[in-house]
Amino acid sequence: MIYIHIPFCKQKCSYCNFHFSTSLNFKDEMLSAMKKEIFLRKDELQNKNLKSLYFGGGTPSILSGDEIKSLIDEVLKYYDFNSDIEITLEANPDDLDKNFLKQLSTSSVNRLSIGTQSFFDEDLRLMNRAHNASDAEGSIKRAQDFGFENLSIDLIYGSPTSSLEIWKQNLNKTIALEVPHISSYALTVEPKTALEKWIANGKVSNPKEEEQNREFYYMIDFLKDHEFEHYEISNFAKKGFHSRHNSAYWKYTEYLGIGPSAHSYNGFDARSWNIANNQQYIRKLDSNLLAKETEILSPKDQFNEMIMIGLRTTWGVDLESLQNKFKEDILDQFQKEIQQKLADGILIEENNHLKIPEKHWFMADGIASDLFQV
Ligand code: SF4
Incomplete structure (x- = not known):
């Protein structure tokens, strides 16, 4: 897209x-x-x-x-x-x-x-x-x-x-x-x-x-x-x-962002963003140069992003994808952190997906950030 x-x-x-x-x-x-x-x-x-x-x-x-x-x-x-x-x-x-x-x-x-x-x-x-x-x-x-x-x-x-x-x-x-x-x-x-x-x-x-x-x-x-x-x-x-x-x-699909300040994602481990300045953007492209910077996402960044985005949706975070994508140390730490939230009903697990019940959605960003790997 x-x-x-x-x-x-x-x-x-x-x-x-x-x-x-x-x-x-x-x-x-x-x-x-x-x-x-x-x-x-x-x-x-x-x-x-x-x-x-x-x-x-x-x-x-x-x-x-x-x-x-x-x-x-x-x-x-x-x-x-x-x-x-x-x-x-x-x-x-x-x-x-x-x-x-x-x-x-x-x-x-x-x-x-x-x-x-x-x-x-x-x-x-x-x-x-x-x-x-x-x-x-x-x-x-x-x-x-x-x-x-x-x-x-x-x-x-x-x-x-x-x-x-x-x-x-x-x-x-x-x-x-x-x-x-x-x-x-x-x-x-x-x-x-x-x-x-x-x-x-x-x-x-x-x-x-x-x-x-x-x-x-x-x-x-x-x-x-x-x-x-x-x-x-x-x-x-x-x-x-x-x-x-x-x-x-x-759903973490790759996308291309065109124009000043637009972001792009390769669907895996790289994110880039164009310069947020109209004049500089025009000048760069005028010289056939791209006006973007790229960041390679560490496994922890990728993990945090999947948690942040997934917990905002009705389908939640696909635990099988997490299992396949990340190493045990990240997953072990994550497992420890979700147990209390599952017990408190702040998180639920359904069909191998981790979700926030709708009644707690107003606090979703805070709940997700508690699960971030630092
Ligand atoms: S300033 Fe422009 S981009 Fe911002 S909310 Fe208004 S119309 Fe939208």
């Missing part, structure tokens, strides 16, 4: 620390550099039968339909693909007007991941999103009118402007709009963001963990009642609408 990072946004959301620029001055140069990178790295993926192509960002919907098509064409020059390839575009509600959707409907994009975040203006203003509540709802309806049924929306819970009542209304609206996939995250205060500054100077109150906890577990019960499968801590899907791209990440 291939990930393409589009490093541009209209404006900076208050909570975001991703890599992007709000200046589009070098957009054409960036697209040329990305095409060059696709060409230079065309032999890196072992499997030439592409199952998923994902445009993330930043804001991929800031590009025109033709620009998106030209990037897809460039990828498909070097890879085979089945007719059911998943091609996802992350899109912001304010970009999904009729004109753009019309262009997109003639491309091979067949899945949209919409950055809705909330259907309430007060939440959206705090987040400094470029869209309002009316765009949030209208964009979903318009996308469906143009034939995009495979839709995911992002929703943020636990904002200081929200409440359990507002969160319930957000979820009700999502169901009414018949959205088949939801990615939902707690609002987190990242370093060097506007949100962090507003909280530090008292303009905004800190998100409350107990409120986030309540909203998270309300969402789990509510979405289950509406036939969603909770297949990863932050992801819920109706039958047939799991994200193929994300599921492949969580």
